[in-house]
Amino acid sequence: MSEVTILKIGGSVLTDKSKEGKLNRKEIARIAKEIASGDVRRLILIHGAGSFGHPIAKKFGLDIPGRQNYTGVTLTHEMVKDLNRAFVKELIENGIAAMPVHPMSCAISSKGRLNKMMTSQIELMIDNGVVPVIHGDVVMDLDWGVSILSGDQIVLHLAQRLNAKRVGVGTDVDGIMDDDGKVITSITPKTFSNIKPLLTTSKNIDVTGGMSGKVNELVKLAEGSIPSYVFNASKKGNVAAFLEDNVDFGTVIRSD
Template structure:
């Protein structure tokens, strides 16, 4: 079981509201298709059979959430905000799904707003039975960063990264990959840091996203991945194929 996140910064023009990066999305869909269908998808030469995709927001969702003052902790009770933010994410989800379908990946949508919630401490509950059943039935579920019902706050944002971590646990994933617009976590000299084992060791070089982002950029990503038992890789668009083939491109978070 592989959980792969297509970062919003990789598949959209993150600094231009609601603008897709069509070329990058096509490259991502082609790479997933190669691994899923052709038989050279993993190190044994077998096609990948169990894959869950999560995508982020990029220029869809973050701008809308920022305008409405909604973050992962600060909520809203305004139905217009819900339609605006969730609507932007489902629009992007439609783009992602149709591109994957064009490449014969059996992609189907799962919208976290309709299935997940947070309690008053902000802890997320994301039922995974629907996702695992879809996988068993041969589909590739495609979830996305979204809004979720949040006790005491109305609705708050759930990032794709948080969904990845939650799904990796509940689905007992073997491999976790986060594709972003950077080739990995970069040090002060813009070189890829090959391995991260503690947050303190890299806290000084980790920052937020350069574009509008309500979920914390690279720092939040690394922090979330360090909580996981299995290793996770952070890599750029060109490394989706090697990752799905069994390599550990970019930065490995252990």
């Protein structure tokens, strides 16, 4: 079995995170083109919720453990599906056999952490040359009733489960930055404690911890010896370069 590549595109790139429910249509089109120009065999795409998820989840208090506003849950899920639909449509228009996968229908969390996710359909998709497109979502939770599942957590889970060879996390900044705004080229579980204080959430409404939440997941991945790259997917050419295995930008998070 050839190896799996996981690429997450941040909701910060696909949407205007400062305006609720606003697509970045140009960016969606450009990124779909870059993906179509690359090697899409055994590729799993994941995307974040951006302004189709964070503001509405916040409005219904879904980031508060145990807040069981199920109408809000469904409305949030429907909205992130709208973003998923727009991205999948653009991928299909660029000739990619993309297929949506909605975590609400195939995953369960426990205290906000992904507990179970059916992946046999995802494996069958990649075995058959299909590119699954999975997204950050709201899912049923064994302890809290419902909780938010970030795209970053899905990256960790699937990369571990499918033993991914390459993991890329595209976002709206050049990588993980230090106090002076300089990109930190490499982070390991050992150096993470020094870097932790530099990581905050997003400048916009955010319910999954922004850069801090992301790096927490990716350090866990690195502990299991799967490296990942955080890079700027808003910069033309970076997504294509990642798919070509030609990344000399951003931050790599690795075991040592």
